[in-house]
Amino acid sequence: MSRDLVELAKRRGYFFQSASAYGGVSGFYTYGPEGATLKDNVEDAWRERFQVREGHREIDAPTVMPEPVFEASGHLDTFDDMLVECPECGESHRADHLIEDNTDIEEAESIPISEVEDLIADHDLRCPNCDAELAGVPVEDFNLMFETNIGPGDSSPGYLRPETAQGIFVEFPQLAEYARNQLPFGITQIGKAYRNEISPRKSIIRVREFTQAELEHFIDPTEDEPPLDRVADVELTLYSAEEQEKDDGEYVTKTVREAVDEGIVHEWIAYYLGVGKQWYESIGVDMDRFRYRQHLPGERAHYSADCWDAESEVDGDWIEITGYSYRSDYDLGKHDEYSDDDFTVFKQYDEPKVVERATVDPDMSYLGPEFGGAAGDIADALETLAERDRKAFDGEEVAVEVxxxxxxxxxxxxxxxxxxxxxxxxxxxxxxxxxxIGIDRVVYTVLDHAYETDEIEGETRTRLALEPAVAPTFVGVFPLMDKDGMGEVAREITDDLRAAGLDVTYDDSGNIGRRYRRQDEVGTPFCVTVDYESLEDDAVTLRERDSTEQVRVPISDLDDLLADLQAGETTFAELDAPAPEQ
RNA sequence: GCGCCGGUGGUCUAGUGGUAGGACAUGAGCUUCCCAAGCUCAUAGCCCGGGUUCAAUUCCCGGCCGGCGCACCA
Structure with a gap:
């Protein structure tokens, strides 16, 4: 099944491995003409639902950012994996985990490699799998971020972003200013992110360069509430951490409102699970192969307080297509701490509060001569002491430690x-x-869930039942034969429909049935055929992909009709048009 | 990164120590051709490097790429 899809994807221009003329590179894919448009359509649908309809705004940040950004975000520390490979059994182990598990040392992740190697030797650590000695075995550093140099030399290291989110977080001070310092507000970004995966797998599912669509919704946790009413009745298929830990854990189906009221899902996460469900469904994800799964406590990212994944079932495996994470103030707090800028928002009280505050105003003309270089630190210490313990100032002298x-x-x-x-x-x-959202995985899911094979008179018909809203080619236009003026009429229709903004393919090659099958395989929802009769009555045959049903419609109605079909204003089954005579 | 299996036109595949055959697809043409029809013609291939050999697509080694399992997936 997946082999078939990957083969179709390559043959029909959806996606294929990059640079195969040079042997290919693992983990990099090129979207072909159909795939790039499908991906665009999925992104546009995402923008419409997660951004425009929610009143959020989009930014476009660089893919390369300087090292300090990732020091602050925590990616530099947690993105370096130290692996040691057992010389006997070949199994790879996280060196830092070995040390943490077998010694009193905690947070071994931040220890330099050479010291880690010494520690392994000193403690005579052994392979957990086969008990072979690991002393003297080199510890290898796997940096999962792509590193580069900004400008000449290596004095200014930079990294390709491992997630688009940081590009939003680092610009928070400007973005808050843009939002006139009013919470809540949301910022989206669609773009490439990069992870130097050890082992890319499963075609486009695990790659080294991929597209993320992220929304960072900044809220005041003490008073902002999600507009739950908008999605209150949306039903969610939930697989909670609790259920996953049971032997016979089951999904529960709850509306967004129930999930919140029963305390299963954080209200903000629940809101977006509702929005997400509507979106996945609209682009053709099969809801029978879809669930929301809560992260197990040990599974959560370093920044995440609660996390639910949207997962789709593809070839019998569940893959993560979206992470819904409550990141709390982790990221802004980190950038606030590490950078010079202010990552807070000033929140005005309804009524000003009068509070007593203990302050100091040290006499530096005394402290300076008396304490020399320590004077500045002493002044700082006095300030913190005053805030913490004003009784310390009751006596003649104040004691501080610097x-x-x-x-x-x-x-x-x-x-x-x-x-x-x-x-x-x-x-x-x-x-x-x-x-x-992992756009590539959503695209793969949409293709996989659209992949159908029908038996027609003993022959197999392969068909991508893509939603009209995302199908990359929307209509195929054919002359029954390219002669007697039918070709000219078909080419005119093609031009007109293109001018109306539709993706149109023109095809006059081969038997008409063959051309229909071609479009079925590409996933084109509608085809228009110009026949001899068209030359008389200015009407054409409009054929729908999934049902293969046909109706006769006037050429002059085509552009409006097709636009309605694409927008979902009407369906083919609802068209009030006669069947063609044959 | 480790282990197992694999790599022949665009796709699927047969085969061989003396450089390859089919099917589908594609292109041109004929056929009043509405669901992969028929006929003619055409385009197009042995993953890369090294070794063995007179000769390697074939055997051996290494690499690259793919699938699966392990590990990894913040």
Whole structure:
């Protein structure tokens, strides 16, 4: 089945391995003419549903970003895997995990490779699989981010982004300004992301360069609520962590409202699960091969507080096509800490609050001469002390510790005072709700779920039952034969329909049935045939892919009719048109 | 990265120590041709490198690529 689909994809221009003239590269695929358009259509549908209809806005950030971004995001630490391979049995193990499991050391991930090798030797660590000695075996570093140099030399390392999200997070200060500092607001981005996978697999499912469509919805966790009413009745197929851990775990079907009320899904996640369900269904994902699966506690990413995956069943395997993650304030907090900018939003109180605040205003003309280089740090220490423990300023002297040294400062020189301050609001770190769609996997799912074979008079017909909304070629136009003027009429119709914005393919090669089958295999939902009668009555045969039914429609109605069919305003079955005489 | 299996026109495949045959598809033509019809003609192939050999697509080694299993998938 998947072999058939991959073969069809290659033959019909959906996708194929890149650079095969040079032997190919593992994990890189090229979308052919049909595939690129299908992917565009899926992206457009996503934009329409997750962005435009939700009132969010899109940005377009670089794919290369400097190292500090990924130091802050945590990717640099958690993206480096240290692997040690057993010389006896060939099994690979995470070196840091071996150390953590067999010693008192925690967070071995941040230890340099050479020290890890020493630690393995010192503790005489052995292969968990076959107990062979691992001392002296080199530890290899697998960096799953693609590294590059920005500018000449290697003084400014950069990385290809492993997710598009960071491009949104790092620009949060500008984006918040754009949103006039009002929460909530959402920012989307569609673009390439890169992961240097150890072992790319399953054609387009696990690749090294892929397209993500991400939404980062910034909310105030204390007061913002999702507009649940819009999707309250949408039914979700849920596979919770609890059910997964049972031997006979089952899916439960709940509406979005029920899932929230019963505490199964976080309300913001639930909202987007509802939006997502509507979207998957609209582009042709088979809902019998679809579920939402909650991440198990040990499975969650370093940034994620709760996470549900949308999964589709493809060739009997469940694949993740979207991650719905409640990232809390992890990312903004990290960038707030690591960068010079402010990643908070100022939230004004309804009523200003009057609060007492203890402050210091140290007399630097005293601290400086008295304590020299430590003076600045002492002043900082006094400030934190005042916030934390104002009683410390009750006596004649205040004691602070700086760099292991204790200093005594006369209280009068600290400028300590308790004042009433009017606070009009506070700085809050927004929380982030993130639906992160793997476009390539969605495209693969759409193709796989559309793949049908019919038996027609003993012959197999292969057909991609793609939704008209996403089908890359929307209509095929054929002259019954290219003679007696039928070709000219068909070419005119082709031009007119293209001018109306439709994707049209013209084909006059071979028997008419053959041409229908070609389009069936590409997934073209409709075909128009110009015959001898058309030359008399200015009408043509319109044929639908899935039913192979035909109706006769006037040429002048074609563009409106087809536009309605594409937009879903009408269906072929609803057309009030006569069947052709044959 | 490890293990097993594999790699012949666009696709599917037969076969061989003396460089290849079929089917489908594709193109041109004929046929009033509405669901893969028929006929004629045409285009197009042994993954790459090294070794053995007079000679390698075939045997051996390595690589690349693919499928599956293990590990990995933040």
């Amino acid at each position: 760099g292991g040294e204790e200093y005594a400062i006369p209280t009068e020189k600290t400028g300590f005072s308790v004042e009433e301050v009017k606070e009009t609001g506070e700085h809050v770190l927004p929380h982030v709700v993130e639906p992160s």
